[in-house]
Amino acid sequence: MTPAARIACAIDLIGVLEEQCFGPAARRRPADAVASDFFRTRRFIGGGDRRVVSELAWGVVRQRIRLGWHLDRLGVAPTARLLLLAQMLLGRSGDHGRGRQAAEAAFDDSHYGPAALDPAERRVAASLDGRPLVDPAMPDGPRLNLPDWVLPALTARFGAGLAREAAALETEAPLDLRVNLLKTDREAAITLLAGERIEVVPTPLSPWGLRLPARRPVTGTAAFRQGLIEVQDEGSQLIALLADARPGMRVADYCAGAAGKTLAMAATMGNKGKITACDTSAARLEGAATRLKRAGVDNAERHLLEAGDRWAKRRAGSFDRVLVDAPCTGTGTWRRNPDARLRTRPEDLAELVEVQHQILGKASELVRPGGRLVYATCSLLPQENEEQMDRFLAHAPGFVPIPLDRLWAELRPGLELPCEGPFLALSPGRHGTDGFFCAVLERGA
Numbered sequence: 001m002t003p004a005a006r007i008a009c010a011i012d013l014i015g016v017l018e019e020q021c022f023g024p025a026a027r028r029r030p031a032d033a034v035a036s037d038f039f040r041t042r043r044f045i046g047g048g049d050r051r052v053v054s055e056l057a058w059g060v061v062r063q064r065i066r067l068g069w070h071l072d073r074l075g076v077a078p079t080a081r082l083l084l085l086a087q088m089l090l091g092r093s094g095d096h097g098r099g100r101q102a103a104e105a106a107f108d109d110s111h112y113g114p115a116a117l118d119p120a121e122r123r124v125a126a127s128l129d130g131r132p133l134v135d136p137a138m139p140d141g142p143r144l145n146l147p148d149w150v151l152p153a154l155t156a157r158f159g160a161g162l163a164r165e166a167a168a169l170e171t172e173a174p175l176d177l178r179v180n181l182l183k184t185d186r187e188a189a190i191t192l193l194a195g196e197r198i199e200v201v202p203t204p205l206s207p208w209g210l211r212l213p214a215r216r217p218v219t220g221t222a223a224f225r226q227g228l229i230e231v232q233d234e235g236s237q238l239i240a241l242l243a244d245a246r247p248g249m250r251v252a253d254y255c256a257g258a259a260g261k262t263l264a265m266a267a268t269m270g271n272k273g274k275i276t277a278c279d280t281s282a283a284r285l286e287g288a289a290t291r292l293k294r295a296g297v298d299n300a301e302r303h304l305l306e307a308g309d310r311w312a313k314r315r316a317g318s319f320d321r322v323l324v325d326a327p328c329t330g331t332g333t334w335r336r337n338p339d340a341r342l343r344t345r346p347e348d349l350a351e352l353v354e355v356q357h358q359i360l361g362k363a364s365e366l367v368r369p370g371g372r373l374v375y376a377t378c379s380l381l382p383q384e385n386e387e388q389m390d391r392f393l394a395h396a397p398g399f400v401p402i403p404l405d406r407l408w409a410e411l412r413p414g415l416e417l418p419c420e421g422p423f424l425a426l427s428p429g430r431h432g433t434d435g436f437f438c439a440v441l442e443r444g445a
């Protein structure tokens with residue numbers, strides 16, 4: 001592909017993303033799924049071209065809120081052409097017009113290239129050229145690269161620390177691994193990975209975590225294929241730690257998905273006792289099967305939750321641990337999914353808060369007297385976390401929170417408590433993990 005053809009292709013992709021993921025009438029599909037469909041129907045595009053086109057489009061996705069603000073200020077609609085043009089021009093102070101020349105040259109009207117800029121687009125280019133991407137006149141949303149609707153909740157939670165958190169949500173997430181204690185230990189895994197030229201360091205909070213200082217593909221390593229390691233954010237590992245599932249216990253992972261936390265809990269159980277991975281999604285539970293097998297987990301069963309299902313009723317009050325890793329806005333993972341900050345809307349939050357409350361009601365019935373209900377989200381928003389807990393505890397007086405400092409002293413003795421308050425609340429800016437919340441509640445005997 002010529003450089004201009006790559007630009008034309010990126011404009012097409014941005015247009016499809018706008019239509020299917022972000023626009024007002026969009027179906028709000030995840031951007032990576034849309035991009036992969038886009039390239040599947042254009043098999044003639046080779047790997048190198050695909051990388052350049054994706055990077056151009058992803059640059060726009062990552063800065064979409066700010067680019068939208070700049071175009072809105074100029075009174076023009078955010079077409080795919082203008083979004084890419086703005087991305088090419090903004091934040092290039094000191095370029096002395098070279099960015100504009102390059103942009104104008106890129107829209108070269110060649111056979112496979114984009115049409116030349118029209119007079120209105122040229123005026124936009126002239127206005128944007130040399131301006132900073134983060135403009136001093138920007139209100140908080142674009143300045144912090146966050147949608148307006150999350151600002152009140154995040155400001156209430158982080159106060160003056162919000163800028164640090166917003167900046168952390170713009171960085172690339174580290175790649176964390178969890179060592180599978182059913183098959184090896186952390187020291188041995190470090191040595192094995194070094195043998196495969198993968199450098200890792202222990203994570204500071206999780207006792208089973210390893211972090212790659214430089215991103216490398218790990219799924220092809222022997223350590224991964226043999227189930228010695230799993231990819232899992234450190235914060236996610238800490239939720240399994242706080243669940244404190246022990247050998248011989250009966251454990252339900254009520255929203256197990258593809259079993260990320262089931263795997264970690266099966267390891268703390270030493271494969272003894274029984275863990276049931278439940279979910280309403282058959283496809284996700286299907287994905288769990290391969291991972292459980294690879295990890296050598298043989299005390300887990302899977303259960304698909306369906307309407308009218310009597311499974312939970314028959315098992316009421318019989319589990320030592322019930323983990324609810326609830327569906328949530330995923331605001332804590334926005335550094336991994338930059339498109340999610342554009343796709344998630346306030347009505348999703350309202351809906352999810354209700355779903356979480358319903359799930360908590362059902363799952364809590366499974367807990368035996370003296371057993372524990374563990375509630376977790378990867379959200380940074382108090383509505384899905386502390387406020388959800390306040391509401392649950394008001395409805396379920398039989399449950400009391402076990403304060404984090406008590407749990408932490410038992411499970412990570414000698415290690416400084418990562419946060420204040422009765423619950424675990426992790427954030428990318430402060431802890432370097434994804435944003436996670438975890439509350440552990442005990443059912444009165």
Ligand SMILES: C[S@@+](CC[C@H](N)C(=O)[O-])C[C@H]1O[C@@H](n2cnc3c(N)ncnc32)[C@H](O)[C@@H]1O
Pocket residue numbers: 236254255256257258259260261262278279280281284305325326327328359
């Ligand atoms: C945050 S994800 C779970 C991730 C998983 N625990 C892991 O560590 O990989 C939330 C899961 O809840 C499931 N879910 C949604 N509604 C549910 C419901 N009403 N009951 C149980 N699970 C539900 C979703 O299918 C999704 O897999």
